[in-house]
Amino acid sequence: MNIFKKAKNNQTSPEVEFIAETEDLPLDHVMSRFAEGEIAIFKNTLRNINPVGVGKGLKTKVNANIGSSPDFFDLETELKKLDAAIQAGADTIMDLSIGGDISYFRKKITAKSSVPLGTVPLYETAVEMTRNKKSIMDMTIKDFLNVVQKQAEEGVDFMTIHSGITLQSIESLKSQKRIIGITSRGGSILAEWMALNKKENPLYEYYDEILDILAEYNIVISLGDSLRPGAINDANDRGQVHEMILLGELARRARAKGVQAIIEGPGHVPLNMIADNIRLQKKLCDNAPYYVLGPLVTDIAPGYDHITSAIGGAIAASEGADFLCYVTPAEHLKLPDIEDVKEGVIASKIAAHAGDIVKLGHKAKKWDDNMSMARKKLDWEKMYSFSIDEDKARRVRSEMPSGDDSLCSMCGEFCAIKRNEMQ
Amino acid sequence: MNIFKKAKNNQTSPEVEFIAETEDLPLDHVMSRFAEGEIAIFKNTLRNINPVGVGKGLKTKVNANIGSSPDFFDLETELKKLDAAIQAGADTIMDLSIGGDISYFRKKITAKSSVPLGTVPLYETAVEMTRNKKSIMDMTIKDFLNVVQKQAEEGVDFMTIHSGITLQSIESLKSQKRIIGITSRGGSILAEWMALNKKENPLYEYYDEILDILAEYNIVISLGDSLRPGAINDANDRGQVHEMILLGELARRARAKGVQAIIEGPGHVPLNMIADNIRLQKKLCDNAPYYVLGPLVTDIAPGYDHITSAIGGAIAASEGADFLCYVTPAEHLKLPDIEDVKEGVIASKIAAHAGDIVKLGHKAKKWDDNMSMARKKLDWEKMYSFSIDEDKARRVRSEMPSGDDSLCSMCGEFCAIKRNEMQ
Numbered sequence: 154m155n156i157f158k159k160a161k162n163n164q165t166s167p168e169v170e171f172i173a174e175t176e177d178l179p180l181d182h183v184m185s186r187f188a189e190g191e192i193a194i195f196k197n198t199l200r201n202i203n204p205v206g207v208g209k210g211l212k213t214k215v216n217a218n219i220g221s222s223p224d225f226f227d228l229e230t231e232l233k234k235l236d237a238a239i240q241a242g243a244d245t246i247m248d249l250s251i252g253g254d255i256s257y258f259r260k261k262i263t264a265k266s267s268v269p270l271g272t273v274p275l276y277e278t279a280v281e282m283t284r285n286k287k288s289i290m291d292m293t294i295k296d297f298l299n300v301v302q303k304q305a306e307e308g309v310d311f312m313t314i315h316s317g318i319t320l321q322s323i324e325s326l327k328s329q330k331r332i333i334g335i336t337s338r339g340g341s342i343l344a345e346w347m348a349l350n351k352k353e354n355p356l357y358e359y360y361d362e363i364l365d366i367l368a369e370y371n372i373v374i375s376l377g378d379s380l381r382p383g384a385i386n387d388a389n390d391r392g393q394v395h396e397m398i399l400l401g402e403l404a405r406r407a408r409a410k411g412v413q414a415i416i417e418g419p420g421h422v423p424l425n426m427i428a429d430n431i432r433l434q435k436k437l438c439d440n441a442p443y444y445v446l447g448p449l450v451t452d453i454a455p456g457y458d459h460i461t462s463a464i465g466g467a468i469a470a471s472e473g474a475d476f477l478c479y480v481t482p483a484e485h486l487k488l489p490d491i492e493d494v495k496e497g498v499i500a501s502k503i504a505a506h507a508g509d510i511v512k513l514g515h516k517a518k519k520w521d522d523n524m525s526m527a528r529k530k531l532d533w534e535k536m537y538s539f540s541i542d543e544d545k546a547r548r549v550r551s552e553m554p555s556g557d558d559s560l561c562s563m564c565g566e567f568c569a570i571k572r573n574e575m576q
Numbered sequence: 577m578n579i580f581k582k583a584k585n586n587q588t589s590p591e592v593e594f595i596a597e598t599e600d601l602p603l604d605h606v607m608s609r610f611a612e613g614e615i616a617i618f619k620n621t622l623r624n625i626n627p628v629g630v631g632k633g634l635k636t637k638v639n640a641n642i643g644s645s646p647d648f649f650d651l652e653t654e655l656k657k658l659d660a661a662i663q664a665g666a667d668t669i670m671d672l673s674i675g676g677d678i679s680y681f682r683k684k685i686t687a688k689s690s691v692p693l694g695t696v697p698l699y700e701t702a703v704e705m706t707r708n709k710k711s712i713m714d715m716t717i718k719d720f721l722n723v724v725q726k727q728a729e730e731g732v733d734f735m736t737i738h739s740g741i742t743l744q745s746i747e748s749l750k751s752q753k754r755i756i757g758i759t760s761r762g763g764s765i766l767a768e769w770m771a772l773n774k775k776e777n778p779l780y781e782y783y784d785e786i787l788d789i790l791a792e793y794n795i796v797i798s799l800g801d802s803l804r805p806g807a808i809n810d811a812n813d814r815g816q817v818h819e820m821i822l823l824g825e826l827a828r829r830a831r832a833k834g835v836q837a838i839i840e841g842p843g844h845v846p847l848n849m850i851a852d853n854i855r856l857q858k859k860l861c862d863n864a865p866y867y868v869l870g871p872l873v874t875d876i877a878p879g880y881d882h883i884t885s886a887i888g889g890a891i892a893a894s895e896g897a898d899f900l901c902y903v904t905p906a907e908h909l910k911l912p913d914i915e916d917v918k919e920g921v922i923a924s925k926i927a928a929h930a931g932d933i934v935k936l937g938h939k940a941k942k943w944d945d946n947m948s949m950a951r952k953k954l955d956w957e958k959m960y961s962f963s964i965d966e967d968k969a970r971r972v973r974s975e976m977p978s979g980d981d982s983l984c985s986m987c988g989e990f991c992a993i994k995r996n997e998m999q
């Protein structure tokens with residue numbers, strides 16, 4: 154019996170106890186929220202890692218996507234991205250490889266990762282079929298379930314499954330004009346499959362079969378938002394909201410079968426629609442944990458989308474989003490490199506913490522208070538140690554030191570804090 | 577008669593007409609808001625530049641601070657920062673020099689700047705007195721007024737004047753414990769002056785004399801927030817709000833004397849207090865334009881404070897802040913270099929635009945729509961041209977091109993947009 158089914162039977166587990174302890178919460182709070190599906194705990198039963206939790210009352214977590222593309226597939230680079238992401242503070246990793254021997258890549262990444270690993274099994278299905286000279290348009294549910302089963306046995310902790318894109322939700326999408334139609338890779342494959350085969354989405358039709366595999370390994374289903382907006386203009390439209398309704402129903406079905414569910418969210422969203430989107434998700438999905446990409450608050454800043462996403466992510470977290478998928482400066486332009494991965498994780502961690510100051514209060518804010526007390530004392534070693542990127546803080550200050558060791562070169566002797574001291 | 581007094585007499589001016597035209601607003605809207613003090617227009621009567629407006633209904637503007645410090649004073653570097661800031665889109669520049677021959681620096685910067693220039697006259701007063709072997713603690717109002725007069729004649733367009741730090745507002749500050757007391761350079765000097773001299777702030781006592789000079793040259797008074805918070809913990813406290821009340825009164829007095837006034841704001845503010853702060857300012861200051869520094873939504877990210885500020889700035893702008901003062905990645909660590917200035921301006925411009933999508937609707941959003949339409953067509957040249965940093969967008973994509981010229985290396989042949997096209 155997996156830990157989720159146990160919790161529903163009021164039985165605790167080492168994983169739940171670990172979350173309660175590391176998040177500094179009473180065990181019964183975590184237990185009841187976990188059993189209700191408001192907290193998800195990532196850990197494949199076959200994996201030997203510390204579990205990570207997302208959801209109500211927990212710190213906002215950050216996921217970093219790594220993985221090859223058809224244009225660039227070098228295992229060493231991806232393993233270095235993995236290290237860089239974890240070093241920068243990523244709580245989970247998704248391997249989104251779609252180029253090279255992705256099965257081999259994933260095994261290596263899984264073996265090396267100390268944090269939970271997520272995948273999108275549809276990608277491997279597509280890549281494998283292409284390799285076998287078949288079209289993904291001929292995919293059967295068997296092809297897909299085989300990949301899910303294989304990845305489950307390999308120890309994947311959470312999987313994005315695009316079951317919410319259906320004939321009906323596509324109708325809703327088409328009824329309201331978008332600038333960019335479908336921006337989700339998985340969603341675009343399934344929409345084309347449905348159009349060509351004139352059939353319902355097999356990931357929706359055979360949802361129970363998928364759940365049966367996931368339940369066995371305690372894999373969290375991350376219900377993909379195939380119809381997420383890819384443009385500010387397209388946010389919170391009929392297609393997106395219709396899919397969210399379906400994702401709420403699918404999450405309920407998952408829980409009923411002993412599978413933990415989280416909900417994926419956008420994407421490109423204007424600043425003032427983020428709170429609406431988060432509150433709607435919480436209602437429509439019975440408070441299932443919400444996993445958002447960004448959100449990006451403007452479309453006009455390629456090269457800086459870690460910043461457009463940090464803005465949206467901070468607001469989302471403060472309003473109740475539980476889990477942020479990072480966006481790197483390379484988004485919309487190229488596959489991220491190692492430095493992009495680091496920049497993306499840090500921007501997202503800043504957003505998560507800014508949200509947690511609101512969501513968790515003193516528990517989060519004491520980090521800021523510690524930094525500010527060190528600032529007040531002009532204690533630079535302490536300031537470095539409380540910095541989200543200690544090495545960078547140390548390096549930047551040393552690039553242009555003040556003549557006075559206790560100060561920095563911004564104000565020098567005009568330092569307001571030093572002047573306060575003298576009063 | 578300056579343009580503000582004219583507007584109050586219902587007389588238009590080329591400056592007001594220029595703002596109406598460039599902001600694409602009916603002249604009578606701009607005229608009435610300008611006359612009411614809800615819009616400020618920067619342009620010293622002696623300067624030959626295009627005016628820039630901030631306030632209700634106008635695009636959110638971005639200011640970049642440049643200037644020397646006691647530890648680093650190289651005119652060429654400051655002139656390069658000026659170029660970098662304007663190139664990146666700064667709408668105004670403040671010269672905050674406090675090291676080297678700051679009077680000479682300012683003349684050179686003023687001569688070279690194509691955008692309005694702001695200063696903090698208290699800095700030159702302090703630097704000049706130190707040069708003459710006197711202490712700033714012996715400053716008289718005459719010393720200060722002489723600097724204001726000199727800078728006015730040189731063409732400075734707006735000046736930060738710290739008239740809101742008074743014996744009373746300091747009492748309020750002391751009545752509620754802070755982690756970091758006063759973080760404003762100007763504020764800390766005046767607080768020390770008041771403590772040592774046991775007298776009221778001369779910039780408050782002789783406020784009318786200051787206004788008389790500013791009125792003559794149409795210099796906008798930027799009412800400094802000496803008691804702005806320097807830590808998340810200290811935001812929206814008694815000292816800060818008491819000073820804001822005084823700034824509202826001082827703004828009214830400025831307008832009555834024919835001086836345009838804007839209000840300066842924080843600083844370090846938790847995400848959920850930003851909207852409260854903006855709405856309070858609008859009420860207490862009769863909708864005077866609000867000029868905020870950041871706000872920074874967490875204290876823990878030195879090296880990344882352009883990001884902590886972009887988060888706060890976007891929220892502030894969306895809630896009605898009119899003018900964002902940038903913060904660079906060097907904040908809290910060193911004097912910014914040229915690259916820091918560029919990074920800071922772009923982060924702030926992103927924040928301003930994200931806010932304008934909310935504040936101005938389609939007028940701002942059409943930029944995003946143009947980008948998204950170019951994305952939909954996979955028209956890379958158009959995407960570059962709509963990018964906030966065209967050079968960077970072009971460079972990043974070329975670092976790792978896709979094998980297919982129409983795509984990028986993120987998804988390659990799995991591009992969702994390309995797949996949409998095929999349906």
